[in-house]
Amino acid sequence: MTITKDEIAVWVFSLPVEVNKIKNTFNYLLSINTLIKCLVSEELLIPEKVIFLGNEGRNREIALGFNYSSELISFKIVEYLKQEINSDISTPMVINGRTKLFIDGEYKLMNDIMSVEIDFNSVEPRFVISTYSDCWVPIDREDAFQVDLSIDASKRLEKCLDRIDNELFVIDRFPNIDEECVGMYILPQKGNRVYTESPLSRLIMNENVLKYIWKNRNDYRV
DSSP, X not given: OOBOSSOSEEEEEEOOGGGSTTTOHHHHHHHHHHHHHHHHHTTSOEEEEEEEOOGGGOOEEEEOOOOOOHHHHHHHHHHHHHHHTTSOOXXXXXXXXXXXXXXXXXXXXXXXXXXXXXXXXXXXXXXXXXXXXXXXSSXXXXXXXXXXXXXXXXXXXXXXXXXXXXXXXXXEEESOTTOEEOSSSSSOEETTEEOOOXXXXXXXXXXXXXXXXXXXXXXXXX
């Protein structure tokens, strides 16, 4: 598994203007609550800090300091945001935390795997889920096999993104569920999946082989 400073893959979800904090505070808080629950329930992002992105790099960082259930984490974040409703939160916020991954036969909590940027204050409310790791694919970018890791992580990723599609008022998204995106980020994406593209796969130059590995990942063993 490799981790980079740049985005490996990105999902962008656009929501209706009614989610805008100024337009409807209730929908604003409800949407954030739902989003956090989706991420935490699959343990893809267990929030540890919220960063309010200020102008000219003047960011404000809030350490959350807890590690509880998805319901309690989302409740605590929403309760904190309620206190900030009347303040000037006119910039996006980023939530960082840890991700549960199956590594070397056991689950570990890893930093710098995912983040979510939320901008519900704009005219076009949206949030962006970014991953900085290739843990979702059976061959990492250094050609090391990580089948068990990718099987577990990718299933939870797909389940989480599917739930977001179903439970939030998504009016547009990138990539679309059947859209293939190659070359925009480090790894190819299609809908809620990430695909392998390592130096080895570029040498093979056989898309069918890569699709076979992914499609049969539950049976593929090294």
